[in-house]
Amino acid sequence: MKILYVEDDPTARSYIRKGLQEHGNVVDVAESGDDGLEKAAIGAYDLLLLDVGLPGMSGFELLRQLRAVGDSTPVLVLSARGEVSDRIRGLNLGADDYLPKPFAFAELLARIQAIRRRVVTGPADPVLRLADLELDAGAHRVQRAGRVVALTRKEFVLLEYLMRNAGQVLSRTMITEKVWDYGFDSHSNVIDVHIAHLRRKIDRDFERKLLHTVKGVGYVLEEREP
Numbered sequence: 001m002k003i004l005y006v007e008d009d010p011t012a013r014s015y016i017r018k019g020l021q022e023h024g025n026v027v028d029v030a031e032s033g034d035d036g037l038e039k040a041a042i043g044a045y046d047l048l049l050l051d052v053g054l055p056g057m058s059g060f061e062l063l064r065q066l067r068a069v070g071d072s073t074p075v076l077v078l079s080a081r082g083e084v085s086d087r088i089r090g091l092n093l094g095a096d097d098y099l100p101k102p103f104a105f106a107e108l109l110a111r112i113q114a115i116r117r118r119v120v121t122g123p124a125d126p127v128l129r130l131a132d133l134e135l136d137a138g139a140h141r142v143q144r145a146g147r148v149v150a151l152t153r154k155e156f157v158l159l160e161y162l163m164r165n166a167g168q169v170l171s172r173t174m175i176t177e178k179v180w181d182y183g184f185d186s187h188s189n190v191i192d193v194h195i196a197h198l199r200r201k202i203d204r205d206f207e208r209k210l211l212h213t214v215k216g217v218g219y220v221l222e223e224r225e226p
């Protein structure tokens with residue numbers, strides 16, 4: 001998932017960011033409410049992790065403004081204020097869940113998975129399938145024709161994005177927005193290099209190719225008639 005984490009405490013910011021990256025997420029950070037609102041408006045995020053106590057605009061105010069313009073990105077509020085009134089306030093403002101600080105990282109991950117199941121993949125099945133290619137987002141495992149394919153973290157995120165949008169041509173800009181961090185240069189050849197690696201791993205040994213280049217446009221993952 002692509003996550004925006006709004007947090008003014010630098011220690012928490014780098015610790016949580018690193019942990020989430022290790023679990024296969026793409027994580028941007030913002031240090032203030034204003035910075036967070038600006039990034040949220042342009043960043044195409046799957047989830048916002050929102051601290052409440054921020055300099056300037058509070059997390060609650062950010063959430064209020066976000067919902068006021070019709071942005072329905074899932075929001076998980078993190079707050080040192082564990083009181084029931086704050087919890088209710090966050091949920092009333094349109095937060096999807098609320099986690100009081102301090103929390104264990106494992107609990108944060110579990111809450112994120114729960115939101116992901118509810119919002120991103122739907123309630124039933126976290127496993128994505130195309131032909132004999134299978135990606136299990138929960139177990140973080142990819143298989144083709146029953147054989148496990150070892151992917152790097154970035155390749156996994158890239159494949160997950162392609163599989164969620166199977167049959168649609170995805171441009172470099174779209175891929176950049178979902179798979180790389182804020183500020184990444186989409187004109188570099190990094191995307192092409194990752195696509196080449198991914199293609200080698202999921203397609204090379206198989207007769208039926210799934211990952212296709214659409215010249216001048218981008219890439220598409222789909223099953224085509226031979």
Ligand code: CA
Pocket residue numbers: 007008009051052053054
């Ligand atoms: Ca704070």
